[in-house]
Amino acid sequence: MRPWHALVLASTLLALPAVDAADKITLYRCVDAKGKLTLRDTPCAPGEVQQTRTFQRPRDPPPRPAAQVETAPTPAPPPPEVRYVTVNPPRPLYECVTPDGERYTSDTDAGNPRWVPLWTLGYPSWSRRTIRSEGLVVSRPIRPPDIGPPTRPRPVNPALYSSGTVIADECHPLPQEEVCARLNDRRYEIKRRYLNAMPSERAVLDEEERALIARMRNDCGTD
Missing domain, CATH: 1.20.5 (Single alpha-helices involved in coiled-coils or other helix-helix interfaces)
Known part of the structure; x- marks a missing residue:
């Protein structure tokens, strides 16, 4: 080792602070008979002038703490979406039967309401004619015309159709x-x-x- 290198190492080691024995190293400064200076980490040879110095053992610096990455706060989840579904109830469907036995479907149970004279249903609906006989007033009913094609046109008495009712076909839901x-x-x-x-x-x-x-x-x- 060159003398100036030894001096630089010695001055650096001398500047280090004192530490525990486990973390110390000993440096030996040896001078032989010719005045040659040697720095070593082992004791000097016999006949050499020896001086020792104790220094701190070199160590790697502690690891740097991991950089903390600042993250944005997690936003609160949005409230659940509420959807309202409107379902219409099924619409009923009715089957109706006409007096002739014909069947058909309808959205209502009205059954094709229609007005008919009472005499078509078998009910008497006759007008009454007043007859005067021997000073007495007698009232008797007038029968309706026969149902069926006549041989000749007959006059229709409006009184026969003065009474009637509304009928409808019979319906039931399906x-x-x-x-x-x-x-x-x-x-x-x-x-x-x-x-x-x-x-x-x-x-x-x-x-x-x-x-x-x-x-x-x-x-x-x-x-």
């Missing part, structure tokens, strides 16, 4: 499964008629089919 089946049959019938329909009739069928599809989607859960 089960929901039957309703969906009837609606599906009606849609098939529309498609069958559409092929041979006139343009004006096709517009009416298109409108009916759109309403039918909307009803089947709501009432039956199908398209």
Whole structure:
């Protein structure tokens, strides 16, 4: 080791602060008979002038703390979205029967209300004619004309039709499964008629089919 290198090392070690024995190292300064200076970490050779110095053992610096990355605070989750779904109840469908036994479906149970004279239902609805005989006033009913085609036109007495009533066909609601089946049959019938329909009739069928599809989607859960 060159003398100036040894001096620099010695001055650096001398400037270090004192530490515990476990963290110390000993530096030996040796001078031989010719005056040559040697710095070593082992004792000097016999015949050399020895001087010792104790220094702190070098250590690696402590690791730097990990840099803390500042993160933005997590925003609070938005409140759950509430959706209100309005479901219309299934619309009923009625099957009605005419006096002639003909069956048809209707959205209401009104049953085609109509006014008819009472005598058509078998009830007497005769006018009364006053007859004077021998000073007595007698009132007797006048029978209605016979039902059926007459041989010649007969005058109609308005009094025969003065009494009447409103009647309607008998209707009963269909089960929901039957309703969906009837609606599906009606849609098939529309498609069958559409092929041979006139343009004006096709517009009416298109409108009916759109309403039918909307009803089947709501009432039956199908398209």
